[in-house]
Amino acid sequence: MSVVSNYDSLRIHLYSLTLVVVCLMIQGELLAAGDAIVVGSKKFNESVILGEIAVILVEDTGTAVIHRRQLGGTQILWQAMQRGDIDCYVEYTGTITEEILPSLGINVQSEKNEMKSIGYLKEQLAIHDVIVSNPLGFNNTYALGMTQANAQKLEVNKISHLRAHAQLRVGISEEFRNRRDGWDQLASRYQLPQMRIQTIDHDLAYQGLQSDFIQITDLYTTDPEIREHGLVTLEDDLKFFPDYEAVLLIRSDVQDRNPLALAALHRMEKSISQEQMIALSASVKFGNLTEIQAAKAFVNRAFNIGEDITRTDSLQTRNVFWARLLQTTQEHLVMVSISMLMAILISIPLGIVGQSNLRLGTTIVGVVSVLQTMPSLALLVLMIPLFGLGALPAIVALFFYSLLPIVRNTLVGLKQIDSRLLESADVLGLNRFQRLRLIELPLAMPSILAGIKTATVINIGTATIGALIGAGGYGSPILTGIRLNNFSLVLQGAIPAALMALLAQAFFVAVERRIISPGLLDVREER
């Protein structure tokens, strides 16, 4: 009978979808080569450029190199390196003492200068099988900055001057807000009175300063924007900020796996001055060079190699709009469809179980609600030790985020069924499974599908965070666009994501027409 056939066809659709998705995934995994050296970088220009320099130097030894670019933050990179997903990345000594060592249970007392020496850091990280290189040659410390106009008007040129200006609005990066050497400690050391503190993406903070939305922000002293926008960096008159000497962190096993690569990486030591670093960043952000072009030019000048470098950038220099769109769409689709598929397969049974047992139902909804409220970055950081970088941890995180709408709508859909209908089914002699399959699920289907629809739309938007952990997707052009202040790149991620959400909506409308019985549609919905 037709009661059954709708579900069979749906099942076939689901199977074929799974197959396609799995193929896409396998293809993606094969692209990641076996014994290549993997360089990581954080999601700001300097880190990406330095990553490219490291890539070119290692490639020059004939080694295959992969660049996992613009990843989400210190903890993500550190965790990924501990797990072996990346082999090296550029870190800053201050970040090691203030962020990484404390996360390993080592508290560095700020008075003890010997605990900030390179030698000490080398010793400590060696325990965790990480080599700390000698400094690369520049110091990129934190500073507070203001526009020239505001600084002159308020006569501020030292951080301690800020005590007199409580009304100023402060916009700081998420990381700076939470770090041990971040805002809270700084404010208490300087007795700063400012109350209006805003978290804002570092690259957007410069626009915030220009538009006077914020008056103070945290700066990296090698940011080229300081010069470009004529910002004033306030003197750290109480010497709060430690040094942030750039160094390479390298997994010690690189020594055995590829000593030539290790030697190539060490060539970066003492090779880049503060001025050079600022100029490199400026050439990418304000000149028209890509990170690779800038890195090439630098390597060419400094090491006299790189004339024959053929390396091109998958996301940027390759001026193939459609190829990039295809790649990010594929990555995005893999994340969304696998996570949604898993969420559907798990949530509906959870909803069914939850409906049949009230206490269990409350527990299930409680747990998935807690998952829903986890901040995405925190969830990603938790995922990395388990699943490493790439699509998998993003898929698991998205899976968690998709559970609640489906579980709850399944529960509600089943609960809403008129108990007299269930009694009819019982007396007609339907067993538990027949009743569930032929009566309860079809009757709850409008609600369940609505839940799936909601979850999918949220999922498509949330999947942009995948870019923070190297999963690609529409988040990559958005991250790059924000980093380079390139609005069209941001749109190249945002518009397809919006379109995908619309297409998903249309898809589910079609699915509804197929699997929701016409008998359940409102009269006005009928054609």
Place this chain on the structure above:
Amino acid sequence: MYRLEQVSKSYGATTVLHPISIQIQSGHTTALIGPSGCGKTTVLRLLTGLVLPDEGVIYFDDHEIGKSDWELVRQKIGYVIQGGGLFPHLTAMENIALAANCTGWTQNKIATRIDELCQLVRMSSEQIMKYPKHLSGGQSQRVSLMRALMLDPRVLLLDEPLGALDPLIRFELQDELREIFRSLGTTVVMVTHDLSEAAYLADQIVLLNAGHVEQVGSPNEILQRPQSAWAQKFVRSIRKVVN
């Protein structure tokens, strides 16, 4: 067919049925009647196993029905709940065929049986292609009846089968039901609050009041010789309306 012996039922502190004993005769139509809250629907639900007695025993064909026997008993029951209880996501035909499909009847056998039933309740094969929301009240009741009769049950249980219908259709369907009950020769137990309907359709009337059996008898006995003061009052109040 059915025998209830000293069966009682309470929901929390509310006693719905004090220990009662009722006998349902095979091949006859029995009407359970009484005011709202008298326990008549609970008695019907006890006969389906949807409600289990707190105390007392229910016999089916002189066999005591244990908890695990209900599955078997239900195969011999056709049940029409109040309001019809048609599944809105299935067409009338799918509603009717559902139990047969789940039992594994062949499509031929199902089609033949549905044709028979269509003739019995005067429905056309076009009408049963519709979804329940497109059926009139009278048609819905007919379809519910077809669904209940599909597996040719030995007992037909009806809960206010004509409850929500307007008087004209109700009048018409009462005639049809009487004809159907007579022609099938099945045991019928129906719940109604309308004494004239009970008198018209039933061979035996069980008059219930506040969880007790007030009187059992043929329609004539109940109408002519109400035994208690309450039964007299009940019969009189109905008579006023009838006259």
